[in-house]
Amino acid sequence: MSVLPADMPAEVVHRVGTDGAPLPADENVSMFRPRDVYGLLRPRSVEEVRDIVRSFAGAPKGPGLHVFSTGRNWGLGSREPARDGAVSLDLSQLASVREFDLQGGWAVVEPGVTQLQLASLLEGSDRMLNVTASSGHTSVLGNTVDRGVGLRHQRTRDLAGLEVVLPDGELIRVGWWPRESGPTAVNPSGLGPNPLGLFTQSDLGVVTAAVVRLLPRPEAQRTLRASIPRRHLSDALDELRRWKAQHLVSGVIKVYDTVSNRSYGGAAGDFVAHLCVDGTAETVEALTRVIEGEAARCGLFSDIVRSDDHPPADDDFVAQLVQRGFGGDPSHNEKVLLSAVGTTAEAVDGEGSGWVFFLPLVPFNGPALCRAQEILEQVGAETGISPGSTINALDADVVDLVVSFSFPRTDTAVSRAHAALDLTYELFEAAGFLPYRLDAEHHAWTDRLSQDAAARRFVRRLKHVIDPSGVIAAGRYA
Numbered sequence: 255m256s257v258l259p260a261d262m263p264a265e266v267v268h269r270v271g272t273d274g275a276p277l278p279a280d281e282n283v284s285m286f287r288p289r290d291v292y293g294l295l296r297p298r299s300v301e302e303v304r305d306i307v308r309s310f311a312g313a314p315k316g317p318g319l320h321v322f323s324t325g326r327n328w329g330l331g332s333r334e335p336a337r338d339g340a341v342s343l344d345l346s347q348l349a350s351v352r353e354f355d356l357q358g359g360w361a362v363v364e365p366g367v368t369q370l371q372l373a374s375l376l377e378g379s380d381r382m383l384n385v386t387a388s389s390g391h392t393s394v395l396g397n398t399v400d401r402g403v404g405l406r407h408q409r410t411r412d413l414a415g416l417e418v419v420l421p422d423g424e425l426i427r428v429g430w431w432p433r434e435s436g437p438t439a440v441n442p443s444g445l446g447p448n449p450l451g452l453f454t455q456s457d458l459g460v461v462t463a464a465v466v467r468l469l470p471r472p473e474a475q476r477t478l479r480a481s482i483p484r485r486h487l488s489d490a491l492d493e494l495r496r497w498k499a500q501h502l503v504s505g506v507i508k509v510y511d512t513v514s515n516r517s518y519g520g521a522a523g524d525f526v527a528h529l530c531v532d533g534t535a536e537t538v539e540a541l542t543r544v545i546e547g548e549a550a551r552c553g554l555f556s557d558i559v560r561s562d563d564h565p566p567a568d569d570d571f572v573a574q575l576v577q578r579g580f581g582g583d584p585s586h587n588e589k590v591l592l593s594a595v596g597t598t599a600e601a602v603d604g605e606g607s608g609w610v611f612f613l614p615l616v617p618f619n620g621p622a623l624c625r626a627q628e629i630l631e632q633v634g635a636e637t638g639i640s641p642g643s644t645i646n647a648l649d650a651d652v653v654d655l656v657v658s659f660s661f662p663r664t665d666t667a668v669s670r671a672h673a674a675l676d677l678t679y680e681l682f683e684a685a686g687f688l689p690y691r692l693d694a695e696h697h698a699w700t701d702r703l704s705q706d707a708a709a710r711r712f713v714r715r716l717k718h719v720i721d722p723s724g725v726i727a728a729g730r731y732a
């Protein structure tokens with residue numbers, strides 16, 4: 255007896271539990287408890303996705319669908335659903351770039367399209383992709399709908415439109431889509447209430463394609479690397495904020511602390527800030543001079559070097575990744591992944607060393623970021639596991655602080671890492687530094703962190719109207 259609807263097309267069923275039992279548990283690199291998953295479905299087309307959804311909608315209430323694109327959500331639960339009792343819907347085989355337009359600045363991608371795939375299509379063109387620091391084999395769409403962060407900005411800023419299969423099988427396109435009758439300018443908000451945001455961090459539909467914006471490629475680009483002694487950290491971060499606010503630097507300012515530099519395979523030493531300077535060749539020269547002058551004047555940086563004079567050392571994988579990544583090239587990301595978890599993308603969940611993330615937003619100012627560092631030091635002192643942190647300044651006001659815990663997969667180390675993660679949630683919440691993405695273990699924090707109970711009820715009402723029988727399993731943000 256199978257828990258799948260009776261009319262499920264056999265060709266999409268990749269694995270199913272025998273006699274109604276869950277599948278043997280898969281591992282995840284965070285060593286979170288594997289959930290009970292009753293089957294794994296792998297459609298190859300949008301029509302097959304619709305057939306699956308319609309079968310679930312027409313069947314008696316049972317396990318709901320847990321959707322992922324390439325399932326490389328490492329550090330947050332990988333492919334695991336938030337709750338027990340789901341059937342996984344793996345969309346990695348829908349992997350075509352359906353269309354792209356260099357002049358208009360957009361591409362229509364399916365869930366299985368990877369960063370490497372799209373970035374390599376754009377090589378040598380005057381457009382580029384906002385790539386992340388994760389593996390080149392991760393999904394552009396998957397990361398975007400989870401509101402991930404690239405080297406240029408948060409990925410949702412690149413999101414123009416989504417194609418979604420609703421829980422009754424209807425296919426809709428929200429946001430902006432290319433028109434067959436001729437080019438139109440990209441307008442993600444459309445007219446009237448905008449449903450685009452309803453389908454990110456969402457269990458309201460199955461996303462089968464996205465329109466992502468392609469950024470104009472700068473004519474010239476250089477990365478500056480500035481070292482910050484710990485005693486100057488607060489003032490130096492305020493100075494970097496000023497540079498960001500005055501548009502001296504482009505993209506995300508990344509500041510790696512000593513632990514994160516070590517775990518991602520970067521240079522040893524203090525805090526290292528990576529700054530992207532770009533534009534025409536002349537503006538890059540001018541901005542570099544201005545920044546070097548400001549750095550000399552303030553005296554807060556122990557060293558500042560330019561990527562053209564000082565290319566990243568052969569063993570500085572972080573500097574290599576960041577420099578290429580600012581230019582939309584994810585081809586150096588695998589070395590950082592290897593440093594972080596000790597293996598390649600294919601083997602991370604099965605063989606990689608343990609890894610969890612905590613992802614809060616922190617105001618971009620020296621005192622707030624130093625307070626966050628103090629909390630992380632407290633977590634290290636109380637639990638014996640020292641988190642690494644990377645400051646990702648998204649703009650002049652907001653930092654995405656990537657906190658990572660690396661640990662061996664032994665019982666003691668796993669419990670210590672999970673206890674450290676729990677403590678980090680508690681201490682950061684108390685300080686007002688709230689996460690913007692959650693891992694599968696901490697999904698209940700969505701309610702806890704909600705600023706308005708009525709707004710949560712509104713979202714639940716929507717879910718009930720659109721998906722009364724729970725065709726799509728409650729997700730990490732439900």
Ligand SMILES: Cc1cc2nc3c(=O)[nH]c(=O)nc-3n(C[C@H](O)[C@H](O)[C@H](O)COP(=O)(O)OP(=O)(O)OC[C@H]3O[C@@H](n4cnc5c(N)ncnc54)[C@H](O)[C@@H]3O)c2cc1C
Pocket residue numbers: 321322323324325326327328329332333345365386387388389392393394395396397399400401402403404456459460461462590591594595609729730
């Ligand atoms: C060393 C290292 C560096 C990393 N760097 C970064 C980084 O710079 N930025 C960053 O954001 N992350 C980073 N990550 C975390 C993670 O690897 C990426 O976010 C990755 O892109 C997520 O996996 P994925 O692309 O396969 O998405 P998936 O795992 O496929 O999707 C993520 C989630 O989105 C939802 N979802 C996905 N597809 C659909 C769909 N079609 N319909 C509905 N819902 C869907 C599901 O909830 C799913 O769990 C890093 C991880 C490591 C280990």
